[in-house]
Amino acid sequence: MIFAIEEINNSTELLPGIRLGYQLYDSCASVLMASHISFQILNGQDPVFDSNSNCSHSGEVVAVVGDSGSTPSISISRIIGSFNIPMVSHFATCACLSNKQQFPTFFRTIPSDQFQADALAKLVKHFGWTWIGAVRSDSDYGNYGMKSFLAAAQREGICVEYSESLYRTDSQNKIQRVADVIRRSTARIIVAFMESGDLTVLLEELAQEPPPPRQWIGSEGWITDPQLMAYSLCAGAIGFAIQRSVIPGLREFLLDLSPSEAAASSVLTEFWEDAFNCSLAEITKSDKRVCDGTEDIKTLNSPYTDTSQLRITNMVYKAVYAIAHAIHNAVCHETSFTTKCEKFIRVELKQFISVMKKINISHNGYPVSFDANGDPVAFYELVNWQKSESGVIDLVTVGYYDASLPKGQEFQINRNITWVDGGTQLPVSVCSESCPPGTHKVLQKGKPICCYDCIPCPEGEISNTTDSPDCSPCPSELWPNAQRDACFPKPVEFLSYDEVLAIILAAFSVSGACLAIITAAIFFHHRTTPIVRANNSELSFLLLFSLTLCFLCSLTFIGAPSDWSCMLRHTAFGITFVLCISCVLGKTVVVLMAFKATLPGSNVMKWFGPPQQRMTVVFFTLIQIIICTVWLLLSPPFPMKNLSTYKEKIILECALGSAVGFWAVLGYIGLLAVFCFVLAVLARKLPDNFNEAKLITFSMLIFCAVWLTFIPAYVSSPGKFTVAVEIFAILASSFGLILCIFAPKCFIILFQPEKNSKKSFMSKK
Incomplete structure (x- = not known):
């Protein structure tokens, strides 16, 4: 500070003609001493005599440089701030001092701990450390700094994991307790927001039993x-330090020290005697030799x-120059040829503080300015x-941290x-290992958020990032892979x-159709024989035709559903089956009426001749055609993707459109079948060699x-098996009809031709 003031006093550009004076105080890092000094400053200075100007006057305090510690600075600023005396600190970093309501006259050339706390947090985050320990000085510097961090x-x-505090004057038990916490901890990273004196005490304790x-x-x-x-x-410790700087001329100033100058100051005397291991006193009681010059x-x-590692020293240098420039701006003004300063003008402190806030200079390449908080x-x-x-x-x-750079670019390592123990491998400090993709974090009960278990994602959900807090569901038509990532x-x-199942069903379908065609060919070849003629050959051929269609319509149920196949499969099935049942119903009625016609005076058969039989088949089939037409017009079946039956796959199927239409088609078939069954039961015991009933x-x-x-099988069968059940029902009922009605007749025609005669057919048992 003395060097900077002498440099300013010798300058012809800054405060020309005005000399700055100073008074040095040592607060001894004590709040009581700092408060005492503050009142000394306010009470004024003793009159002094300036030999250069041949006049005596009392010095007026315009500003204060200091203090080094945050706690003494708080005390001093509260006292002198009431009298509008600005204070510029070079090493008080507590973020609390940025509060302009409490400390309106406080400025500093060192950054606030709020910036350092943010920088430390970004540093820890940059290296992936999520589990740390924290120790701090039990002072305003440590407590406020750690709070911000x-x-x-x-x-x-x-x-x-832990946050402990201590002060250098604490009892040995407390210091030992803090050291034991560090030894027992699992966090491998320790963030220390401490002053040198406090950390020295802690390291001394840790050195006795190293963690x-x-x-x-x-x-x-x-x-x-x-x-x-x-x-x-x-x-291997890392941390943030004030920028290293070079102050031109300072080393020469420091080296310009003679033994006589050192002897004039108690502080320099102690330094000189310790550096050269001699005594400046002519008579010494110690074993040291007398300094000989x-x-x-x-x-x-x-x-x-x-002076190659000047850091805090430069903050003092900048503080002095900031005050000098503020005084210059307050009392000096530029003329046409030179700068003129008013020597005897009284500086209004309120005005001076306003000038201080506007300081924005650069000296020796180092910028000096203050923001709205004095930082x-x-x-x-x-x-x-x-x-x-x-x-x-x-x-x-x-590396460095520059808060003036855009967000995300402030922190650079070059x-x-x-690292610790001189290693080059980045240490790892986490409470829980990272959760891989496919899992998500579940917090452990009673522990911080960094302590968690990795749980696999639920069914249908994925996580594709590391340490995912949640799993996200896949879209409706997508499904997770085995890793669920x-x-x-x-x-x-x-x-x-x-598919094998489809091939088997298709084979049975084609076989059934071929069987119906072969049966029709046999009947056509033997159409003149009694057994074919007696069983209403016209209805028999029509029945075989409808059975062929029934067998073939099952093929429409196989393959990917489309608009046309969905409409065709249900309507073709409904119409062909009604045609089939109508023919069976016609044959049953003919059998019943044939025996009724043998009764004396009966004239029934004239109402059940071939034209009436054809009209009956057409009538019953037409009703089904109308039902199907209405169904197709109002709400036809359509292809759809079934996403609900199975979560992990899509079922392509035909939606019914109108369930009423579907069950109406089935119900009508069932109604005809029951009616036909009742009539057949009534005619089953009629006497005849060959009773078709x-x-x-x-x-x-x-x-x-x-x-x-x-x-019930249709309702409960999942996915494609619903279609398989439907095909099986069509094939089973079709085979039942063709085998029960036509197999015995074909057997007689082919293997017992002697029974296929009028004599055998008309004989009685």
Whole structure:
């Protein structure tokens, strides 16, 4: 600070003709001492005599530089702020000091801990650490800083296993308890928001019984302290530090120190005697030799003479220049040829604070400005403690954090990092391992959100990202793969001609149709024989034709459903079966009426001749045609994708359209079948060598049994088996009719031709 003030006083551009004075105080990191100093400042300075201007006057405090700590700064700012005296701190980073309602006159050249807390949270998130421990100084710096960090960490999804605080003056028991918490923890990452003095106490305790390797993440309060680098358990530590800088001329200023100048200051005396191991006093009670004046500070290699790692020092330098420029803007004005400053003008402190807020300068390449909260633009270097080949820990800059850059670009790493114990492998610190795709996270009861179990996705749902909190259902026509990390189209199922079941059913269908055609050919070839003529050959041929259609219509149920196949399969089935039953019904009525006609005086057969039989078949069939037509016009069957029967596949099927239409078609067939069955039962015991009513009775019995069992089987069969049941019912009832009615006749025609004679047919048993 002295160097900066002397540099300003010697400047011809900044405050020309005006000299800045200063008074130094040591707050000793004590709030009481800081408060005492604040009142000293407010009470005014003792009169002084300036030999250069030959006048005496009292100094007026325009601004305060300091303090180094946040807690003393809070105390000082509350006191002097009431009198509008601005304070510019170089190392008080507590985010609480950004509150302009409480600290309206506070400024600082070091960034607020709010920026550092956000940067630390982003750093932890960047390396994938979600399970960390946290320790802090039990001070305003540590408590407010850790509070900001924990809030930022929570936003980033980071969990904290423990959060402990300590102060260097705490009892040994408390320090030991904090150390034991670290030793027992499972988190491999420790974020330390601490001051150097507090961390030193903790590291001393940990060094006695070192914990398992831990990766330390440091705040700017200790990460650049060279004394802490002697602790090997912190090797590989990373953290954010104030930007390293170079102040031209400072090293020469520091080296321009003679023994006599050192002896004039108690602080410099202590430094000189410790550096050269001699005493500046002429008579010394210690074993040290008396300094003889040959000591050369330029040959000294110590932190005092090393100006290559200036960080906080530059913050003091910027604070002094910020105040000087504010004074310059308040009392100086530009003329045509030069800058003129009013030496004796009294600076109004309220006006001076307004000027301070507007400061925006650059000195030696370092910007100096304040935002609305009195904070500068945040810029940090990411530093790493790396062991050199000689075993000494060096401070290496590996990246930076610039809060002025666009979101997402603030954090950059440009060099390799050495991790805990000098390793190059990135340490892992998680409460639970990542959940792979196909699973989702389920929190463990009573534990933070980072502790969870990986549960496979439920049926029909997937997760295609790592650590997915939930599973998402697949769209209705898609289904998860075995790993449940992707959705694929569901397999489409229908009764295809490629399947064994369909081939078997189609074979039976074609066989049945061929059987009906062969039977018709046999009947046609023997159409003049008594057995064919006696059994109403016209209705027999029509029945065989309808049975052929019944067998063939089952083929329309096989294959992918389409608009035409859905309408054709149900209507063709309904009409052909009614045609078939109508023929059987006609044959049954003919048998009954034939025996009634043998009674004396009966003239019944004239009403049941061939024309009437044809009209009966046409009439009953026409009713079914009308039912089917109405069904097709109002609500016809249509192809649909059944997504409800099976979750994992799509069933292509024909929707009924109108269920009433479907059951009306089936009901009408059933009604004719029952009527035909009743008539056949009535005629089954009529005397004759060959009573066809018995055969019709058996055929109708099979027909009704098949369709009665079809209804529950149809309703309960899933997917393509519904179609298979329907085909089976058609084929079974068709085979029942053709075998029961025509098989005995064909057997007689082919193998017992002697019975196929008029004599045999007319004889009585």
